[in-house]
Amino acid sequence: MTTDLIRVEYAQNGKSKKTNELGMREMQARAYEARGQQYLLLKAPPASGKSRALMFLSLDKLINQGIRKAIVAVPETSIGASFDNTPLSEHGFYADWVVRPEHNLCTPGSEGSDGKIDAFRRFMHRDSTDIADCVLICTHATLRFAFEKLATSEFDDTLLAIDEFHHASADRDNRLGNLLDRLMKHSSAHVVAMTGSYFRGDTVPILLPEDEEKFSRITYTYYEQLNGYEHLRSLGIGYHFYTGRYMSAIKKVLDPDKKTIIHIPNVNSRESTKDKFTEVDQIVDALGTVEKTEPDTGILLVRVEGGKRLRVANLVDDTVERPKVMAYLRKADGYDDIDIIIALGMAKEGFDWPWCEHVLTIGYRNSMTEVVQIIGRATRDAPGKSHAQFTNLIAQPDAEDEDVKFAVNNMLKAITVSLLMEQVMAPNFNFRPRDLGGEAVVDGPGSIEINGIGGNKPSPQVQQALDNSSDILAAFIQQPEAAAAITGTNDPEVMTQAVLTRVIQERCPQLSSEEVENVRMGIATQMALSASGGLFTEDTLPKDAEFITPEPTPEGEDEPPAAPRIIPGKESPGGTGSGEDKRFLQLAGKFVNIEDLNMDLIDRINPFQGAYEILSKSVNAGVLKTIQDEIRGNRVEMTEEEATILWPKIKRFVKEQGRNPSESSPDPVEKRYAECLLWLKKQKRQRTEQAV
Incomplete structure (x- = not known):
């Protein structure tokens, strides 16, 4: 029997399939609104209509924006059929999409053949005002070969559209990425980059940071697409x-x-x-x-x-x-x-x-x-x-198998991929700047309201980072510490504080420390909502629900920072009550009113707790112990950031238990406390020796 790590329900509202007066579906209309931008990055899932969106954009640039030619590059010849002649005017648009047979280079034969390269060059040198003469379809490979035979300046006033854009990368050996970098630096070409994937298959960024900043992003999420089906x-x-x-x-x-x-x-x-x-x-x-x-x-x-x-x-x-x-x-x-x-x-x-x-x-x-x-x-x-x-x-990992390490790694990596898919497919709350008096937006699942420094609106850099939070989440979930969180062998706050902060700093080096914390709080809140099953209204709470009331801050200690405000929407997970109903978040089997949330409570939620619960039910105790033992054997060294987070917990443990944590404890978290204590003692001893 298959164990579902994620199950998402959709509303079947039909929005993503309806068309407007120009024959555009919701995603296509959103892209068309940004048609005046020189560089566009369109992220949208399969079947959302990216090919036709590009037709609308290309025709507008050719007819109304002074662009002379449009080149559409696809990864393989079979995908070129997505850009065959299309009678757009039958559905309300002001022009049709027409590709001359001689300008369709997605045909049998070598993609770098002299015939295709010569046809590409003839197209570039052809001077015609007929729109049907101005569109060419080719593969990424043909584009790369032809580009080497042409001057970069010959692409001035040309639109280059790259389908399945994740095939490019900023790596110096990636020829498609280098081609794009040269075009953006040394020509007036327009670029539309399209992808149905939110991630590359490796850790190399798709674009150089200075190039990426030039792109206007149009994102149509998987959730919007699937929620709008019939x-x-x-x-x-x-x-x-x-x-x-x-x-x-x-x-x-x-x-x-x-x-x-x-x-x-x-x-x-x-x-x-x-x-x-x-x-x-x-x-x-x-x-x-x-x-x-x-x-x-x-x-x-x-x-x-x-x-x-x-x-x-x-x-x-x-x-x-x-x-x-x-x-x-x-x-x-x-x-x-x-x-x-x-x-x-x-x-x-x-x-x-x-x-x-x-x-x-x-x-x-x-x-x-x-x-x-x-x-x-x-x-x-x-x-x-x-x-x-x-x-x-x-x-399934087997302790007797010599490849147990490989099996454990593959199992946990598969689970982390599923967790990331949840962020892509499920109804996530949007991020919005702190409201300074206007009405809260409650359409869709809802919003997470982000404060900036001093309680003001967050900086544009913070909002941009949050709008691209899927990239940060992808890096976060692939961190080595994630395996320990999935198997319940480390403290959640190590992930939500130390590891998430580190990832944001690496992904967004331009952010100040305060801005990094703004982004961290927003993403930690989003993950807490996903991990805890979303929001609950009073009428959806269990009859025996227990509640958490934040304890008063002891005298002399700082108040914990307020959590970002959660604004439930009409499609808020966990209940469909009115915006005035109380909403609750589940935390360790108990419930807390979202009005009482602070970051201390948010940070205690293991972002991977759902995966751990399912994993522990799906395998027997022996297999789970094998997995946990393998994780402990590969655990990253203690860091100062982790020790700083764990030290108050160790003191609380000693006070409550009347003893130090033990390395031989069956509880993996207590074991980590013991390892931290040894590390702290070692650091203290080294400082003493250095001072002598």
């Missing part, structure tokens, strides 16, 4: 543990009645048997009996238990059959056209199968971008599809 009502993100080979668990997680994409492990991964063809055969055998292979399409017809016949596509087979299967899938748009797709590296980026309701990924994926893309295959809206499911089948 049919999809919920999304589950979960995992299932297996022991031995993954084939032993495949039947437990594979439902033949669900339209499913199965991604088998990379052949170089530890989860792989190293024989991808045999793995496919075994998965098909787990489904049922192969009756035949259709000669024209390459589709397998598989008879399953109960007599139902499934249509199965094998995209792992790289023989002559695969082109036939791919050609069939490109045309397959009916519900009964396909049932199961088995893939390895395909059926991810840009692959569209609206009927897909389950994506089963075998083995850990170390790229958050890849996980976002895989989940996106199941989150299309389609009649009769009320739930979408992502399942990660991962190995």
Whole structure:
């Protein structure tokens, strides 16, 4: 049985699919409002209409802004079809999107061939006022090869649109990133960068900081997209543990009645048997009996238990059959056209199968971008599809296994990716500056109101950092200390104070210490809301609910800083009462009125407590101990920041227990207290020796 780490419910309000008088959906209209900007970064999920948004932007720049040419670069030739001729005027826009056949370079053949490079150069040198002559579609690779044959100045007054922008990076060896940097520094080109992913697959930033500051960001969240669907009502993100080979668990997680994409492990991964063809055969055998292979399409017809016949596509087979299967899938748009797709590296980026309701990924994926893309295959809206499911089948650690460290790391990394997906997919509160007298905005889930220094509005730099909090969260969740928090082996305040502060300082070096703290308080509050299950109204509280009332501050001590104000919205998680109802946040099994919140209370909430609770229920005590022991063996050294946070807790522990914390305690937090005490004594001894 799959354990859902995250389950998100959506309102089915239809907003993301409705169009305005120009034929634009909600996301497209939002992007069009920023059409006058020279540099635009558009972040929006799969199926939100990014391709058409770019058509609207490009045509406006060509017709109204003096741009001479528009170049659309996509990662692979198949995605070029997203930019085929489109009659936009039929739906209210003032022009149609037309691409001449000779200007569509997403055709068979080498992407760096002389023919394609020459066609690109002819396009750049062609002088025409006909809009249909001014648009070219090519791959990232063709763009890179052609760019080397042209002067940078030849891109003056040209729009360059880069689809799947996360393929670029600021790394000096990334040719697409370098190309973009040169264009922005040495030409008057306009740039529209689009991505359906919120993260690169590595830790390298996409843009240099000085380039990134020039971009106006348009963000349409996964939550906005999915909440605005007509049919999809919920999304589950979960995992299932297996022991031995993954084939032993495949039947437990594979439902033949669900339209499913199965991604088998990379052949170089530890989860792989190293024989991808045999793995496919075994998965098909787990489904049922192969009756035949259709000669024209390459589709397998598989008879399953109960007599139902499934249509199965094998995209792992790289023989002559695969082109036939791919050609069939490109045309397959009916519900009964396909049932199961088995893939390895395909059926991810840009692959569209609206009927897909389950994506089963075998083995850990170390790229958050890849996980976002895989989940996106199941989150299309389609009649009769009320739930979408992502399942990660991962190995359960075994203390007797010599690869226990690898298994523990993969398990925890998979869980952290799921936690990050929660920040992307779930209804998060927006950040807004401190209200100085106006009405509070209560649309959507709600807002977190941020104070600046001295209680004034926060600086623009603080607001910008919070608006891009997903980048900070991605870095935060990937910190080594996160594993200890997930397994309950460290104090939550180490994460919410020391680690989060460090990450913000690294990601936003331009911020002052006060601004860093403003950002930290906002993000810690957002994570506390997610980790504690959102807000509760009085009528949704348990009958036996216990309440927390903040204790008075002892004389001589400073008052704890006030938490950012939480303003519930109409779609606030945990209740739909009026804005005047009292709202409560859950903290360690008890409830606190949000009006009584301070940062001391917020910082005590483990941002990963939900993951720990599910993990501890999903594995037996022996496996949990194996995981915790492995984490302790790899624990980062004690830092002064962590010791500063733990010292008051150690003093309180000694006062309450009448003894020092013990290194042999079964409680992992007490063990950490003991380690901290030893570290402090060692530091004191070293200072004494240095003073002599």
